[in-house]
Amino acid sequence: MTYAILRGKNGRRHEVDFGDAPIRVEVYASEETVEIFVEADFETHAEEHQRFAILNIPRHLFSEATGKAARRASRKER
Numbered sequence: 001m002t003y004a005i006l007r008g009k010n011g012r013r014h015e016v017d018f019g020d021a022p023i024r025v026e027v028y029a030s031e032e033t034v035e036i037f038v039e040a041d042f043e044t045h046a047e048e049h050q051r052f053a054i055l056n057i058p059r060h061l062f063s064e065a066t067g068k069a070a071r072r073a074s075r076k077e078r
Helices: 059-077
Strands: 002-007 013-019 023-029 033-040 052-058
Touching: 002 033, 013 033, 033 059, 052 059
Parallel strands: none
Antiparallel strands: 002 013, 023 033, 033 052
């Protein structure tokens, strides 16, 4: 099951539960940012009713996080 949970500046929690719907994931990268776009219901609902989540992350933080994840995964394989 795919889902996204966000907590905004005001402290409120926002949840996007994609359930078992087919999803589409797109990743865009520039020199400054990485954008991850996750969308459900794209095959069955009009655009204004589709569930989605978009993350914009500074590229250097994304690179650090993926590097750490890769190192953790390689330690588990040993």
